[in-house]
Amino acid sequence: MNDPTKALADDGLAPxxxxxARALHRNRALAYARYLQLATVRADGRPANRTVVFRxxxxxxxxxxxxxxxxxxxxxxxxxxxxxxxxEACWYFPKTREQFRLSGRMLVVGQAQTRPQQQPATQQPExxxxxxAERQTTWQNLSDNARSxxxxxxxxxxxxxxxxxxxxxxxxxxxxxxxxxxxFNLDRVDHLELRGEPQNRFLYTKNKNQAWSCQSVNx
Amino acid sequence: MNDPTKALADDGLAPxxxxxARALHRNRALAYARYLQLATVRADGRPANRTVVFRxxxxxxxxxxxxxxxxxxxxxxxxxxxxxxxxEACWYFPKTREQFRLSGRMLVVGQAQTRPQQQPATQQPExxxxxxAERQTTWQNLSDNARSxxxxxxxxxxxxxxxxxxxxxxxxxxxxxxxxxxxFNLDRVDHLELRGEPQNRFLYTKNKNQAWSCQSVNx
Numbered sequence: 001m002n003d004p005t006k007a008l009a010d011d012g013l014a015p016x017x018x019x020x021a022r023a024l025h026r027n028r029a030l031a032y033a034r035y036l037q038l039a040t041v042r043a044d045g046r047p048a049n050r051t052v053v054f055r056x057x058x059x060x061x062x063x064x065x066x067x068x069x070x071x072x073x074x075x076x077x078x079x080x081x082x083x084x085x086x087x088e089a090c091w092y093f094p095k096t097r098e099q100f101r102l103s104g105r106m107l108v109v110g111q112a113q114t115r116p117q118q119q120p121a122t123q124q125p126e127x128x129x130x131x132x133a134e135r136q137t138t139w140q141n142l143s144d145n146a147r148s149x150x151x152x153x154x155x156x157x158x159x160x161x162x163x164x165x166x167x168x169x170x171x172x173x174x175x176x177x178x179x180x181x182x183x184f185n186l187d188r189v190d191h192l193e194l195r196g197e198p199q200n201r202f203l204y205t206k207n208k209n210q211a212w213s214c215q216s217v218n219x
Numbered sequence: 220m221n222d223p224t225k226a227l228a229d230d231g232l233a234p235x236x237x238x239x240a241r242a243l244h245r246n247r248a249l250a251y252a253r254y255l256q257l258a259t260v261r262a263d264g265r266p267a268n269r270t271v272v273f274r275x276x277x278x279x280x281x282x283x284x285x286x287x288x289x290x291x292x293x294x295x296x297x298x299x300x301x302x303x304x305x306x307e308a309c310w311y312f313p314k315t316r317e318q319f320r321l322s323g324r325m326l327v328v329g330q331a332q333t334r335p336q337q338q339p340a341t342q343q344p345e346x347x348x349x350x351x352a353e354r355q356t357t358w359q360n361l362s363d364n365a366r367s368x369x370x371x372x373x374x375x376x377x378x379x380x381x382x383x384x385x386x387x388x389x390x391x392x393x394x395x396x397x398x399x400x401x402x403f404n405l406d407r408v409d410h411l412e413l414r415g416e417p418q419n420r421f422l423y424t425k426n427k428n429q430a431w432s433c434q435s436v437n438x
Contacts, residue, residue, distance in 0.1 A: 039258035
């Protein structure tokens, strides 16, 4: 294995992609190795934390190395991300005993992004188009089980008769407006290998010129 | 199984203790089922998130149902908790496919607590004594491996020669001043069972009179 402190990629892939891909591969037998915990900040300043499912990387936009998640527009985390886009995910891989702490800003792609009149001035129509396409593809790739949840009653509201949770007719081509794509744009990755002797810990940081560097730090 | 919405205990144990104990028991074959992710807030307002090890409950203080963790005084989370005691832990149990989101305030018990002259005016000497005793017992119950980390060089600092991480002579009776006990005092627990049909989600909240209640909410 190469020295990760020198593994600064010039193919557009961030240097932490390689150890993360390795961890995903080595833990692939565990379905829940694709689950990670995402922390955000509530309106009152308290932290929030919940499990989310990793849906792959997005490397087709001008900004590469984005981690992809999905979320219901009606969930609390959407409110939190609206007022504070910073998030930190903690990803523990049980088999290889390593942890990635991923810190950055979350971009929310909802149905609004597909409507040109609601475009933020800062986003080019071309970017808008790609985001909408990515949202639609992600929807199409979900299981029916995962898709059906976006038609359920409002998450977190007092419990309603279970009749409301019965399977619905799912439009497997066009996502409902509750369906949002989350794209996680990192500026800091903290990788800890518990199996080392003593342990290995690498800190990757992105500077203002969008260049990544890596430093070996004490565990 | 009883209806959890009615399981309001009168033995001093919070009603979420029973489902959490059940999850711990049913997942006991997985060592990492005792690992959870703890979110705090950084000085700049960004969230932080890392894996911590559950060290049991503390029910011997005036406030019961405290979750116990340990931490190095030199770690970033101690700085974060000093200025903002609110935290949220996310605990996913892989075998039973359920999640507990635990939200509350973290009490830090360091060496200072054992010195009477540094007592906060609000804490009784009796409480001080019990906290110091709990800290010492916890230290004594750690493995040598876990204890040795508190003698290592500063966490997160640029990497130092691995000679510094060699086994040290450990005082297994008296914790070093780097050793801190964290006691997590919850006011909100969100329990999600993914295996239900559709899924079950229970929200436990503690009111101003310290009484817990439970509500069934939409997943």
